Amino acid sequence: MNDVVIIGSGMAGLTAAIYLTRSGVVPVVICGDTPGGQLMQTDNVENYPGFASINGAELMIKTMNQAEKLGAKMIYETVTQIQSAGNGFEIDVTSGDQLRAKTILIATGATHKRLGCKGEAEFTNKGVSWCATCDGALSKGKPIAVIGGGNTAVMEALFLSNIASKVYLIHRRDTLRADEIMQRRILAKSNVECVWNATVDEIIGDTNVTAIKLNSGKIIDVVAVFIAIGVTPATDFVENLVSLDKDGYIASNETKTSVPGIFVAGDVENCLTKQAVYAAGRGCLAAQQIERYLGIR
Numbered sequence: 001m002n003d004v005v006i007i008g009s010g011m012a013g014l015t016a017a018i019y020l021t022r023s024g025v026v027p028v029v030i031c032g033d034t035p036g037g038q039l040m041q042t043d044n045v046e047n048y049p050g051f052a053s054i055n056g057a058e059l060m061i062k063t064m065n066q067a068e069k070l071g072a073k074m075i076y077e078t079v080t081q082i083q084s085a086g087n088g089f090e091i092d093v094t095s096g097d098q099l100r101a102k103t104i105l106i107a108t109g110a111t112h113k114r115l116g117c118k119g120e121a122e123f124t125n126k127g128v129s130w131c132a133t134c135d136g137a138l139s140k141g142k143p144i145a146v147i148g149g150g151n152t153a154v155m156e157a158l159f160l161s162n163i164a165s166k167v168y169l170i171h172r173r174d175t176l177r178a179d180e181i182m183q184r185r186i187l188a189k190s191n192v193e194c195v196w197n198a199t200v201d202e203i204i205g206d207t208n209v210t211a212i213k214l215n216s217g218k219i220i221d222v223v224a225v226f227i228a229i230g231v232t233p234a235t236d237f238v239e240n241l242v243s244l245d246k247d248g249y250i251a252s253n254e255t256k257t258s259v260p261g262i263f264v265a266g267d268v269e270n271c272l273t274k275q276a277v278y279a280a281g282r283g284c285l286a287a288q289q290i291e292r293y294l295g296i297r
């Protein structure tokens with residue numbers, strides 16, 4: 001019986017592992033198919049305190065090494081299901097093995113939906129982004145496009161309108177889905193142009209993005225494309241056990257889920273911001289909640 005099994009090895013899971021090891025607990029971290037999590041995909045992180053600029057994979061490898069050096073055990077498997085069993089839980093992984101734990105931390109993150117158009121993969125990190133907070137500053141004074149029509153897309157467009165020279169908000173319908181107050185704010189911005197009934201057929205570029213081609217054939221010159229068409233939290237293995245909120249995230253109260261003994265941290269929670277430093281903070285809080293639950297704090 002393990003005291004703690006952490007599911008996910010992104011910033012939330014690894015930070016929890018660091019805190020738990022330093023409290024004398026030996027956590028088992030099940031890494032999933034992306035050891036290191038989402039930040040492994042990005043070349044340059046400029047908003048993680050302590051590093052003016054660092055490659056995302058380098059930051060996560062450092063964090064994994066730190067957790068391992070302190071005593072966390074890494075398992076390179078993916079969890080398929082968890083169930084309650086006696087005073088704890090059973091955790092099934094892809095190889096067919098089963099782990100047992102008194103407590104579980106779910107830190108499985110989320111995946112941003114892709115457009116699936118030509119050029120999207122090729123220009124990822126070269127102008128194509130899913131995070132205005134992370135990459136907006138790189139487009140200072142230049143034209144950019146935001147794709148989507150919900151609250152997230154409008155929030156991203158509002159934020160970027162203070163940085164970019166012009167924001168094209170590309171939406172497949174003729175009205176925005178965002179809340180009315182958000183719609184009013186974005187429509188009042190003089191440097192935002194809504195392009196209605198439009199989808200992106202192709203993202204064009206050389207070394208970086210230079211333009212997008214719409215379904216109408218129209219080409220718009222932009223230096224960056226911010227995609228905000230939705231996020232899928234990684235909850236499939238736990239959907240029948242813990243409560244999810246209306247958006248499909250794991251419902252949490254200070255990192256506690258609906259099931260005593262199961263905790264949650266990071267992008268798989270419905271948080272207002274999806275940032276590495278915030279995921280780290282939630283991982284820290286979850287670790288301390290687990291220590292209280294185990295009676296060692």
Ligand SMILES: Cc1cc2nc3c(=O)[nH]c(=O)nc-3n(C[C@H](O)[C@H](O)[C@H](O)COP(=O)(O)OP(=O)(O)OC[C@H]3O[C@@H](n4cnc5c(N)ncnc54)[C@H](O)[C@@H]3O)c2cc1C
Binds near residue numbers: 007012039112265
């Ligand atoms: C391209 C890109 C660039 C970004 N740039 C920045 C930036 O510059 N600054 C910033 O602060 N934030 C940035 N972010 C956001 C940041 O990466 C996330 O907020 C952060 O990674 C969230 O951490 P997390 O631990 O909650 O989840 P994740 O990083 O998503 O990690 C989830 C982990 O869970 C594992 N997992 C999933 N399902 C299972 C399963 N069934 N069993 C076992 N393991 C599982 C995965 O393998 C992974 O290890 C960026 C995100 C992306 C996609």
